[in-house]
Amino acid sequence: MLLSWMMMKMMDPAMDEIMAKMLTEDYPDNPFLLVTVAEKLSPRAVMEAAIRAELGKELTRPLGSPVVLSPWDKILLNPKQLFQLPTEDYTKVTTKTVIGPNAKRPLTLETPIMITGMSYGGSLSLPMKVALAKGASMAGTATNTGESAVTDEERQAARLLVGQYHRGGMLSGQEQLGMLDAIEIQLGQGAWGGAVDEPMRSEQIGRHLQKAWKLEKGQDATVYSRMPGKSTSQDYIQMINKMKAQYDVPIGVKIAGTDYIEYELAVIAQTQADYIVVDGSEGGTAVANPTLQDNVGLPTFHTLVRTVDWLTQQNLRDRFSVIVTGGMTTPGHFLKALALGADAIYIGTIALMAAMHTQVAKTLPQAPPSQMALYTGKMTDKLDVDKAARHLTNFLTSCMIEMQLAVQAVGKTAFKELDRTDLVTVDKNLAEFAGIRYAGSQREVQLPGIGQVNEQYQSPSLQLQ
Incomplete structure (x- = not known):
């Protein structure tokens, strides 16, 4: 006092x-x-x-852009109560998701929520990568190597591991690719506005990472804007098809969302790939600069809608699984993405926040929590890996239960049954763009002997519009 x-x-x-x-x-x-x-x-x-x-x-802003242009909050799910009844038991709502069902060894997940590509070294510390792998495994889903190599530690911790064959070459060759449950050819990402050079100086690369990336002492590492040796779209088509012929696991292609998205998809459509990952501009990253994060690319919502619509128009939707990523953080976001046509969702920044949970107190107020998660962080040794894994599992489990309850409310029995008829928007332009109902227009129903009235209920004799 x-x-x-x-x-x-x-x-x-x-x-x-x-x-x-x-x-x-x-x-x-x-x-x-x-x-x-x-x-x-x-x-x-x-x-x-x-x-x-x-x-x-140039600045390097971790965890992505504060500019969020995807209008998730203007879209709502449509519950059913009387004219159709809700699903009887929410616990029986099926959550299983299959990526690349036509592959010889499809990727089968207990949840459509996956951990996105955040690389060991270029992004996260090894303890955090192991924590994410353990947490994802306990929740029945997959994690992703990001633009790095497969390490023994991450492979042992992950029941299902997606590996990125990327523009830096750290993950390549039969020894590495043969250890994966899915291969993702990474040609760009949302937070970088697509693909640009990403250099890393040798003094930033520790001994363990140097060995994982097969670098000589004093050698820098660079993720390039394009795959080395590839100079045309046809080169990429041949590369993807060659990889598909070599491996039984699903082969995917990851691209950033841009206003040229249909052009990019037209190239992928000429390949034998099993799935496509589209990454919106709200995606996170460890080191991209603010100009790329805030000003380049297409929002996640618009990227997803245009991707699904184009594939559908070209009668290609059944050929490719679609995974969407970029700034989605809540069960509501995940459900709306599924209803718009995604097969699965990658999450990154929100997964890190959930994993660190109360452990952020170990860094505050001296440093931000990112210092415990990033490879270049000064407090990476403070992370309790098992505790982080448990908290990530709890987060994913919580999301799944809330999603099952919402699917029960709309009267469906499986996540994969969601479609755009389960959505409504308060924005007329969004309704027109995404092909979903506008909440400001009344539905009409024909009642026998009465005529048209506002749609309120349904019996076998009602004709709904």
């Missing part, structure tokens, strides 16, 4: 002076000017300008 009283007495004169200046001085000499500047420029722009002024190089 005495210390608190002393601090207040010491602060009182300073606060009096500040308040007097803010209430009496003209703006050029008024400290409140900082507030108006922040309102004009945004606090983020002010802080990033200061960091740029200090460093004189």
